[in-house]
Amino acid sequence: MREVLVVDDDFMVADIHRRFVDRIDGFHTVDVAHTGGAALEAAHTLRPDLILLDVYLPDMTGLQVLQTLRAEGDPVGVIMITAARELDTVGGALDGGAADYLIKPFEFEQLRTKLASFAARADALGADHGIDQSFVDTLFGRSSAPGDPPPMPKGLGAETGQLVLAAVRGAGEVSAAECADLVGISRVSARRYLEYFLSTGALGLRLQYGAGRPERRYHAS
Structure with missing residues (x-):
């Protein structure tokens, strides 16, 4: 079971994403964070396999959260989930080592496909x-x-x-x-x-x- 940390400043949207994740076989939400600081703390203590990370957070951007995690040597998988469509934001996510990028609003099947892709890559890389x-x-x-x-x-x-x-x-x-x-x-x-x-x-x-x-x-x- 892969553990997922959901990060979004909108409480309602975060809960929707949590419920989406928990409907997908092989994935389980371990926590929900609404700020960048809370996301980093949860990442440090819970060590999730994957973070669904919003770009727009009240205390820092999701890209800064991603950069901090990578600077600390944390290889956790990150899928950026945001309304941001700017090319530099997408580029920043790629440069920071995000596994994928999903623009909201999105449907459940879109998220399921992204998580299935993440799991397939992880399984393939872990194969002997x-x-x-x-x-x-x-x-x-x-x-x-x-x-x-x-x-x-x-x-x-x-x-x-x-x-x-x-x-x-x-x-x-x-x-x-x-x-x-x-x-x-x-x-x-x-x-x-x-x-x-x-x-x-x-x-x-x-x-x-x-x-x-x-x-x-x-x-x-």
């Missing part, structure tokens, strides 16, 4: 296996370049696709059902993503024979 360039590209998000696969078919999302690839690489080999459990999507959706990546060459396939139809098991190419 070697890495290659394609694995690194999956974690960081590969930019488009000549020779890249064509855009995903309608109904398939790039972000969920990255989660699927990270899940396969983290596990080594998966069936559609196992991938669905890892990513938190339906088995039918998982099969569509896996078959798409198989068609592009990003994944390979092994047929596991037993009683009945052979099981299709996918692995990194």
Whole structure:
């Protein structure tokens, strides 16, 4: 269970975010803070796995909170959740080592996707296996370049696709059902993503024979 610290100066918004987090499998809110000072104190004492951090706080900015944490050597995951749309704010979040950035207001599914992505990256980095360039590209998000696969078919999302690839690489080999459990999507959706990546060459396939139809098991190419 990953522990989350929610930070927002608006009490009502903070409570909404808390309830969102607690609806997501594998995540649990350990505390809610409404100021930068309270956020830093909670981070020091509770040592959460992830902080949902607002930019606009009454005593300091969320970016200052992030900078303080990094200056102290705290590697806690941080997702900036804010109404701020200024490019320099987004740049500051990236420079400070934020894992992601979500502009509010947002829907529950948007947050669920961000947290699933965070969990997939953490699991992949914690897996006991070697890495290659394609694995690194999956974690960081590969930019488009000549020779890249064509855009995903309608109904398939790039972000969920990255989660699927990270899940396969983290596990080594998966069936559609196992991938669905890892990513938190339906088995039918998982099969569509896996078959798409198989068609592009990003994944390979092994047929596991037993009683009945052979099981299709996918692995990194």
